[in-house]
Amino acid sequence: MAADPFDSALDLLRRLNPKHTADHLNAIISLAPDLTEDLLSSVDQPLAVRRCKQTGRDYLLCDYNRDGDSYRSPWSNKFDPPLDEAGPGGVGEAGNEGAGEGAIPGERVRKMEIKANEAFDVYRELYYEGGVSSVYLWDQDDGFAGVVLLKKSSPQDGTTQGVWDSIHVFEATERGRTTNYRLTSTVILSLSSTANTLGELDLSGNMTRQVEQDLPAETDENHIANIGRLVEDMELKMRNQLQEVYFGKARDVVGDLRSIGSLSAGQRDRDAQREIISSMRG
Template sequence: MSEDKLDASLELLRRLDPQAIDKNLTSICSLITSSSTDADESAEIVADLLSSVDVPLKISTCAKSGKDYLCCDYNRDGDSYRSPWSNMYYPPPEDEDEAPPPFPSELLRQLELKANDAFDIYRDLYYEGGISSVYFWDTADDEAEDVSLDDGFAGVVLFKKETSDKTGKWDSIHVLEVVPESKSKVLYKLTTSVILDLQSKSQNSLSLSGNLTRQLEQTQLLDLTGGVNLETNHLINIGTLVEKAEYNIRNVLQEVYFDKLKDVMLKDLRSLDGGSSERAFSANQADIVKGLEGL
């Protein structure tokens, strides 16, 4: 029964307006909770639904550092979100003494800080603005006393960018898993989701919204010679994989959003008023392309 409800919810979300995905997801979760007589079952369905559906990233400000950071399901504990800059949750969890929120191990926290600095430079180079955040968490047994990077870990790399006139919005979510295969070989698994929202400002308004998900896996040999340590190897390999994923998915989005749309509108469908409809479409398309270029 729970699987049927989850599948039905996902199927419904695929058919609703992607621009209202956050609102629709909240409504469906409320409906599941209110209509179920089994609280544990409804909570499990809601948790699976929230982890399965990508929504636009929210921006919050770290009270300690004053820096902005991105909020998602991977740095959330209840209604609180962990800042990658201070490693503190905002707002502070109410039951922190009874059930402390999750934190990365000290060694992984140091890698997380370096990754945030590295991807902040990447963001500035490729996005020329926007916000980035990186979060890591341990995948080893929680009861393990000595946790090291040799045990592997997981994480998420987030980017958010909006154009100055709000006509273009880009959210990219890179969920990664680092799986050691030997002392010198590591498997990197990356799942990339991009949420794109483009709108034209012309009189005949046209909007394009949706998301795309792709996966990449790559096995890398670790080069620990020449003073390059394990942390640096992981940062280089993760950065290279994220860069490749973003390049590939942007090219796919260009084909899906523009090339296919142009074929449908101008070739497959009949023009009702000669060249005027084609000119209006071209104007709308130019506005949206401009918005994409601004991201």
């Protein structure tokens, strides 16, 4: 039986350098255009930044605020470039609630979206000391859903470069005074260095984790606080795991491959060890 093209594309992307996911994805789409929408909605790739023409503030691009080649700004609620026959926020006169396809959230969810962007803007400044954040929400029949995006790039000095992208997609199912939150978080990390002291180093990877929790939420402000705590806890756990898995393992491998000390110093230590052992035997 022939392999499914979509599954084969995902399998291929998992084996390629995540630092260049966007380039690999574009190459696959050019070979199989009929997979475009499925791949764009299924593959997490490094976040791109665009400036809102109405407010002058930066925002992040993803599949959840995209309609074709247009993206909705969370600050102005407008699509750029503007959509044809668009009403407020870029939605056609008939209206369209949900994620993607020219959609903007309803009035209640849009108010939460504004407050969530303000809250995560503070979170970004406290935890990242820079970078860009964006939050997009959309309506669902039994509640709402959304995505929290965070991006931080280290200053480039010509020899080193580092980029952190975190994507937190959640669904909030309202059940009276309690809401069920399902969060799927992905972190994409890319580090590279060409400094003479280290040589050429390229460390890139991604990690995805999920969590589900029921929390009390009687007001819309409670929703924002709950989502904020879930994202904060998840980012802390994933950061610690990345530090242990990526950096800890890389340090062990490098330590096994190359000694930090000089050869002469290592030889002196071995000679001293042999002398001690010989004197103990004598």
